[in-house]
Amino acid sequence: MGQAASRRDDGIDPDPLVGAAGGPAGVAGAPASTVVHDLGRARRRNRAAGVDVFEGFYQAYLTAFGCAIAVLLGSDAIGDQRATADQVARVVAHGPAVVGLGVAVVLAVALRSGSRGGPLVLPAADVRHVLLAPVPRRDALRGPAVHQVRFSAFVGLVVGAGVAVVAARRLPGGVPEWAAVGGGVGAVVGATAAGVGLVGCGRRVRPWIASALAAALVGWAVADVVTGRVTSPMTLVGQLALMPLRFHPPSLAVLLLSVTAVVAGVLGVGGLSIEQAERRATLASQIRFALTLQDLRTVVLLRRQLTQEQSRPRPWVRLGALAGGRTVVWRRDLRGVARWPGVRLARVLLLAVVAGGCLVAAWAGTTPLLLVAALALFLAGLEALEPMAQDIDHPDLPSSLPVVRGELRLGHAWVPLGTMVVVALIGWGTAILVAAAGVFPVNLAVTVGAAMVVPAALLATVGAATSVVMEPSAGGNGFLPAEIAGVKVVLRAVWAPALVLLGLTPLLVARSSHQHGVAAGPAAVSGSIFPLMVGVLGLGWLRFREDVHEYFRATTAPAKGAATGDA
């Protein structure tokens, strides 16, 4: 110890580490909020200095170009069959409750996210340096909280306006009117969700309490749907959203609740758990990185960590001991499904219901909702493919087994396929229930749905498996022109969901036949033949992927050798 005082021989006085100023900003120095504000400003300034202006303009040009094409294609794809007077009357009567149910789901998700430290995602350095500094956390976090509310409101605005434009193609009222109302209500819902989440994290609502409250909110909204009465604030939001059809002035009162949630959230954010903030900061930065590589599997895994979703220690159903033989892979996969946490079961159930509901809407003329149904099935497929994904995550394990890798991979596809058949059956059941409510003839839902279950399940499995098996993008586009590299990136991203979409095309065939007076059921069956063939090919690709790659490598090797003068 004694060496410490005398060891400075470089002429610099040892600085007083202990003593002198110290204390929190705002006590001894500038106000805390000023320092935090200055810190953010300096970071923005440095980031702006690092941006290449021409590169920025070029990216903006490409984005605008892509959006314009999407809008043009999307406008053509949206059905323009105007709703009948009877249909409009049904939307006026039941629409607010159905929209309210959607709002309840959004708020429930926000509440659960808040109980786990969401929706704020702070930079890890802010957690380490700002939140550990003697600065009142309410001051340090107010800026990020307001930013989060603004961002959520903006996302809500965009989504709300988009949905409203689709509605405007079928319902009475002009597009500007619907877009303005939809955007406004979307912004209110987005901001409220952020406020509810901030209240949850600031008040440190326990996850089980948040889950109970979330279930109560959704249950309340479901009760309104079932009874046809307006009792919940969410249904009032639904009334606001359908203002172009009928205006209910009392529904404006719900705006007060929204403002209250936002104010309470922003003012109470100082109570957030720094432990959760640090965990979210770390995981969120990893998720962003995985997204840049289009590595969906890593995103799924990190999201599960973020939501602290773990397999059940005790399975829902006890399965017998693993025996050898050909069924061992299936039995292992069944055990995985038997340990799904309740949250995952609920999520897959919700995805199935969403897919079924969207298919009904697509049948009724809102064709773009086919995309939402495909996305829902794709996400459910990713959940079902978990055992195969684990083998891909840990390649050493399958490599150490005396089994051909393709056979093992194909073996992992059957239980997910069975799971997806169950998912498709739930979607079918949803469609039948909606039909039974008088939207369209039940026999149509039964026959067309029956023809769609297998192709939809098969293509959802194959599409998700394609995404899981495909390695993350490792770059390698450096020598391609930006436009071609961009197209390659987009194709890579949409290829797997497009396969799932193909599994839903029998609905379009059946709908077209029905409109031309031909029986829809047989048309759906014949329309499912091509998707089924593609699905079987997809399973073959899973089995023989390595062999095909090896064949192409062997075929192209001599040509490459010649090109490099290696002959």
Place this chain on the structure above:
Amino acid sequence: MRDDVDAGEDVTPLGPDGAVAAGVEAIGLSKRYGHHAALEPLDLSVGVGELVMLVGPNGSGKTTLLRMASGLLEPTDGEVRIDGFPAGSLAARAALAYLPDNPVLYDDLSLVEHLEFIGRLHGVSGEELEERGAALMDRFHLADRAHDLPATFSRGLRQKTSLALGLIRPFSVLVVDEPFVGLDQPGKLALLELLADAHEQGATVVVATHSLEFADVAERCVGLRDGELAYDGEATPAQVERLVS
């Protein structure tokens, strides 16, 4: 809780109740992750001005203990007090400097900007901030990288930067986690000097390390194993070696 505590006062700190407080005090402190206990209920008191070496094999609970002291982790049960104040409170944050084993830096702020803003967050500004920053950069041989962004730094440089950031502000308790990892020999020597300086100036210093060199400097050794207190006594290289094996 006293929000206006001046952690740098060179006097024996008093707790909120006016009694003499330990620099770091764990009272029935535990941390569990589901069924796994990262730290079993622990009672530990580190006196004001003491220099303590915290040792133990990987997974023994050292980092968990230090992160709970810093306020980054919340105890499952019990509490940690820093100079008598609950860990994580405004007063405890003013008193405690935490030097973590993994440097976390802003990618868009230069080294000198890091020092400026983190110093200001801790109430250091003006000439004092400049002097402290210059001295720290000089000690860790960082002066020629002062205006560079951390993205261009090696692991060792990031570690040195992180140490400088932890020391830019006054403190009365210094908690350091594996500080020598990634440092070159001059960096290690500079850090040893700084730790010794802090101790000489009256700070309570707790260092989690496997470095046997530090056993010569530490006054006391606390050993953890499987989340439990395994040793509390004199710090000797032989003892440290036994505890980490």
